[in-house]
Amino acid sequence: MQRHPFAPAAESPLLPDDFAFSQSSLQAYADCPRRFWLTYVERLPWPAVEASPVQDHELLMRQGGQYHRLVQRAELGLDPDELAQELPAPLDGWFDAYRAYRPTDLAGARVEVECSLSIHLEIEQRANAAPAPVRLSAKYDLIAATQDGRFIIMDWKTGHRRADPVHLQRRLQSVVYPFVLVEAAPYLGWGPIAPEQVEMRYWFTAAPTQPAVFPYGSFQHAANRQRIADLVAAILAGHARDDFPLAPDSEATRRRLCRFCTYRSRCNRGIEAGDLSDLDDAGDIEDLIPEGTARSLDFGMDEIAELNF
Ligand code: SF4
Secondary structure, eight states: OOOOOOOOOOOOTTSOTTOEEEHHHHHHHHHOHHHHIIIIISOOOOOOOOEESHHHHHHHHHHHHHHHHHHHHHHTTOOHHHHTTTOOTTHHHHHHHHHHHSOGGGTTOEEEEEEEEEEEEEEOOSTTSOOEEEEEEEEEEEEEEOTTSOEEEEEEEOSSSOOOHHHHHHSHHHHHHHHHHHHHGGGSTTOOOOGGGEEEEEEETTEEEEEEEEEOOHHHHHHHHHHHHHHHHHHHTOOSGGGSOOOOOOHHHHHHTGGGOTTTTTTTSOSSOEEGGGGGGGOOGGGGSOTTTTTTTTOOGGGSEEEEO
């Protein structure tokens, strides 16, 4: 594959030289600027107790990692019968569902499994200031180039319930993943991809026959570019902790965000962790954890090839 030189890092005195924005960091900022500050600027230790009971939380993380590794191996061509041998619950049921309900339009598709793409963006800042070069990265469970010219981004979700499609569509994952794929495509073996060829698809172990499917297009691509640029510009404009305020305090914010946030004691936003059974309303558990740590219990990131464009 043709490779583009590494994009320069974000021009921010707050962020590491090699910092790359991602759906996870942008979602953190969109949800709560202070959460971005604590996670990516102060880089406070992670993971920590985010949901109760703690053991269930850790088990769900571990099972999610194991499931992704299983599917990765199956997609890479390992014998599914061998992979299915002696799987404990619930992995056995999840893997059976994958085998029975893997989308039929993936048959014959060329797939890229567990890959990362990274692109270079120029972000307009203040008047008379030069655009800031930044990197934006996305880690994909699977990208399938189908025989009829479509590019399907598959994301495997292992939450207790099928996530609300409206909620999923609003999340930065649904913005960043198709955007990065289209922008990186000219440097990939596939060649340029029109936004209309792309589809974002979430597949749920809890509802394997009801994936959430989001077609993509040029209008959406332009809107996504603007949304990403606005978020990055706002982050780059911050120079101190006070520029990254706490999310407005309300019952809804505490229930939706703070109860699952490891920083809530620092913010005086309550003591008790949220109940795990409520977590699916906020998305898959991985969405609440900075990238690079979500599967660290069982899924080494060195298993993931990164392509930089
Ligand atoms: S506890 Fe709430 S206010 Fe504090 S960082 Fe987390 S989400 Fe933001």
